[in-house]
Amino acid sequence: MDWDKLRIFHAVADAGSLTHAGDSLHLSQSAVSRQIRALEEALNTTLFHRHARGLILTEQGELLFDATQSMNKRIDAATARIRDSEEEVFGELKVTTTYGFGALWLAPRLTKLYEKYPDLNIDLMLEERVLDLPMREADVAIRMKEPSQADLVRKRLMSIRMRLYASPDYLAANGKPQRLEDLSTHRLIAQSPTSAQVTAGAQLVQQLLSYDVPAKLTVNNYFGVLQAVISNLGIGVLPDYIIEDFPTIIRVLPEIESNEVPVFLAYPEELRQSKRVSAFRDFVQEEIIAHRRQLRAMGDD
Helix, strand or coil: CCHHHHHHHHHHHHHCCHHHHHHHHCCCHHHHHHHHHHHHHHHCCCCEEEECCEEEECHHHHHHHHHHHHHHHHHHHHHHHHHCCCCCCCEEEEEEECHHHHHHHHHHHHHHHHHHCCCEEEEEEECCCCCCCCCCCCCEEEECCCCCCCCEEEEEEEEECEEEEECHHHHHHHCCCCCHHHHHHCEEEEECCCCCCCHHHHHHHHHHHCCCCCEEEEECCHHHHHHHHHCCCCEEEEEHHHCCCCCCCEECCCCCECCCEEEEEEEEHHHCCCHHHHHHHHHHHHHHHHHHHHHHHHCCC
16 A cells, blocks of 8 residues: 555544645645545545535544554654664653643653753643553653553652641641541542542542531642642642642641552553653652652651
8 A cells, every 4th residue: 555645644634634734744735635535546435524624534534544543653663762772862752640740740840851851852741541651642651550551661669648738827827637527627628539530549538528527629630739728728638749849838637648659650661772761761760769858858758
């Protein structure tokens, strides 16, 4: 099959438009249209439904698009490995992690990585959904549990726990709880029970709510919980890794915390020799070591 026609087909399917595909390929709309017609004739099938708002793949088109998408990912992986055979660390690295960890811990530290490797481009994808690393939806993942996918290199980075925190101003105005029963006079801020989160965090919140907490604020991510705590709205359930960067926040009820949550870094076996992956992995490990030292110095480890 003509690879050039497949490349043009993939661009059209991805863009949903002959014009937009032509722009990305630096071809005229008529040239793109001729290639698609030739491919449809070669396959003796219709690949697109055409309508006023653009192009929609037919069932046969969807099958072909799945194949070209898989081919593109494999080509990207091969290209990355070829480029990483050089000594320099450069190019794009797709990193996925949870919204809370990525926004509150990882992103603020990336300055150091860019200072060391200015030609490295990080595509940071923050979401709770577990991306498929072997299919190259991402190159590296940092997750709050051990990845279950096959053919991955895994490394345990650290463990975290969910704990209770409040701002000094909130505690000055409302008093500091001395026991769990005292939560009945406070507002609890936590992740929404329906939002994706680690099991240990959800279990701790359920335990706290059993003490007849009359007022609560739920948010679908830890960044929102943190902002509410900083804004003096109540006592928040937050991961302990935030404390280094927000030292004014006070831990309350220090005997109360979630079970331990392991944090893993993982990447596909085929990227084991990748210099970009190695540079990112080493950077994260160095920051974890510095993080632990800081927590010990603060007496909160």
